[in-house]
Amino acid sequence: MGLDGFRLRHLKMLVALSEHGKLGVVAEMFGISQPALSRTLNELEQMSGHQLFERHNRGLVPTPQGEVIVRHAKMLISEAQRAEYEMVVAAAGQGGSVAFGTIMTPAADYVAPALKRIFETHPTIDISIAVGSSDVLLEDVLNRRLDFAVCRIPSGMNPLWFDYLPVGQETLRVIVAVDHPLSAKPVVTEDDLRHQSWVLQPHGSFLRQVIDDFIRRHGIVPASVVSTSDALLTMLLMLQSQRLSIFAEPVAALLERHGLVKALQIEGDISVPGFGLVKLKERELSASAELVYDVFATTRNP
Numbered sequence: 001m002g003l004d005g006f007r008l009r010h011l012k013m014l015v016a017l018s019e020h021g022k023l024g025v026v027a028e029m030f031g032i033s034q035p036a037l038s039r040t041l042n043e044l045e046q047m048s049g050h051q052l053f054e055r056h057n058r059g060l061v062p063t064p065q066g067e068v069i070v071r072h073a074k075m076l077i078s079e080a081q082r083a084e085y086e087m088v089v090a091a092a093g094q095g096g097s098v099a100f101g102t103i104m105t106p107a108a109d110y111v112a113p114a115l116k117r118i119f120e121t122h123p124t125i126d127i128s129i130a131v132g133s134s135d136v137l138l139e140d141v142l143n144r145r146l147d148f149a150v151c152r153i154p155s156g157m158n159p160l161w162f163d164y165l166p167v168g169q170e171t172l173r174v175i176v177a178v179d180h181p182l183s184a185k186p187v188v189t190e191d192d193l194r195h196q197s198w199v200l201q202p203h204g205s206f207l208r209q210v211i212d213d214f215i216r217r218h219g220i221v222p223a224s225v226v227s228t229s230d231a232l233l234t235m236l237l238m239l240q241s242q243r244l245s246i247f248a249e250p251v252a253a254l255l256e257r258h259g260l261v262k263a264l265q266i267e268g269d270i271s272v273p274g275f276g277l278v279k280l281k282e283r284e285l286s287a288s289a290e291l292v293y294d295v296f297a298t299t300r301n302p
Contacts, residue, residue: 003069005047008080011073013040014052018070021059075144082144082286098289101130101137101149104231105170105248106275111150114299118292125288133205133229134275138162141280147289148279150296154206165277165297172210172270173252175261177239183262190218190267198244199226199237210272211246235260246270 009030016026027037045052052066062070082097102111111129118125130137134151141149142161150167153159174193176183182192201208208227215222226237237243238261247255252263277296279285285293 003048006044008077010040010044011076013037014044014066014070015073015077017041017053017060018062018066021061023060071143075142078143078145097126097128098286098292099128099130099146100289100292101132101140101146101151103134103137103151103275104131104251106150106168107131108248108250108254110168110299111296114292114296117299118295122288122291125292127292131231133201133207135206138278141278144280144283147285148277148293148296150275150277152206152273152275153278161281162278163281166274167276167296167299169274170272171249172207172246172272173249173263174244174266174270175238175247175252175255175263176244177242178259178262180242180244180262182244182264186265188264188266190220193218193220193244193266195221195223196244197224197226197241198222199228199234199241200246202227202229205229207246207272210270214270 013026013030016029017023020026020029023034023037023041027034030037032040041053048065048069050065051063052069053060053062082099115127118127130140130146134149135154135156137146137149137151138153138157140146153162153164174188182188182196185192200211214220226243228234228237234245235255238245247261249263252261255261256263277293279293
């Protein structure tokens, strides 16, 4: 018994079953009958020596063993898709592909300069960039959907899973639209910030935890809060609804230089722990990903 008989198509079926939970839905996706899919699942469970899904009236639910194999299946599928793409790129004589993620802070004054250095010497390299919170990005690093990330290691993740290289620090700034009443004040007090409307990062994110702690410590009672991770929606709500927000200092400075927002001078900075270059420990990167990673490793945040 073992996994030697598993094929890539089998792994895709298991992932689909974990996501949809319905034999009929997945059978239709793969162009086979429901009984045929049921037989295939039984054969895979026999090969593995474990029950992979529990059958309920509502559908299929992965067992603990099923969750393990689905997690690894996602990694293998992602690697296979990357391999297919890189073969196409190589056949076209281009420079390979790299996928990495970043939190918003480093994008303005760390990621962009590093990419400029890369494209000066490798103009045909194909780079895909995901922007999100550290926990989401590192899940993608673990699942090998991303080669590496520029972020923090959240408290809920084991730091021993990763190689971590510190690259920058972060300070947050309260920002408003340029026509907001607070934009004209040279220094904004705690009283000024009370009973304002805000648009902030979602609950559970690292930055939201920092911001909520700042709000509690200073006794700031918001009139209302909209939570979103979408930067464009955040900007629209600030500009159209006169809401306050909190951005990383380099991002706030960039938006302020273009006349879109005003960074308020408040009593005390909102500082957070630094961020770093994070990759899965002992993972062998492709030549293109290794090149980009090395450039990032030798670029320091100003």
